[in-house]
Amino acid sequence: MSHLATHGGSRPPVFIAFQANNDTRPIIDAIHADNPQADVEEFPGMVKITAPGRLVIRRESIEEQAGREFDLREVHINLISLSGEVDEGLDEFVLEWKSC
Numbered sequence: 001m002s003h004l005a006t007h008g009g010s011r012p013p014v015f016i017a018f019q020a021n022n023d024t025r026p027i028i029d030a031i032h033a034d035n036p037q038a039d040v041e042e043f044p045g046m047v048k049i050t051a052p053g054r055l056v057i058r059r060e061s062i063e064e065q066a067g068r069e070f071d072l073r074e075v076h077i078n079l080i081s082l083s084g085e086v087d088e089g090l091d092e093f094v095l096e097w098k099s100c
Contacts, residue, residue, distance in 0.1 A: 011053035014084030014095040020047050024078045026065035027057070034061050046080060055084070057093040 016031075018024040020042065028047050032040050038051040049055065059072045072093055084095035 011097045013050050013052050014055050014082075014097065015048055015050040016055060016057075016082040016084075016095060017046055017048040017080040019078040019080060020045050021078065026067075026070075027062055027075060027078075030061035030065045031055070031057055033065075034058055051095075054094065054096040057095075059091045 018028065024047065028040065028049065031049055032038060034057070035049075035051050035055055038049050038055060041048045041050070057072070057075060059070055062070045062072075072088070072090060075093055082095060085098050087094040087096070
């Protein structure tokens with residue numbers, strides 16, 4: 001059975017999880033602002049963000065939240081885990097299942 005059949009024709013969800021600390025708060029807030037369909041779950045020491053099919057992390061949005069320039073590669077510093085295919089550039093980090 002394909003992913004499409006098990007998810008009613010839509011792509012399966014993607015997620016990204018970060019350590020919960022002061023450095024990740026602007027990242028999490030920016031992700032949530034840019035992906036209103038995403039579900040943000042806070043656990044002790046970790047924040048997991050799940051979205052249906054696609055999740056976009058934008059450098060510009062993080063800079064607005066953090067109040068400083070932000071190199072998108074900094075996302076990796078506090079990254080715990082992720083699920084989805086990654087398309088990473090200078091301005092956007094996109095998680096999605098392209099093959100489904």
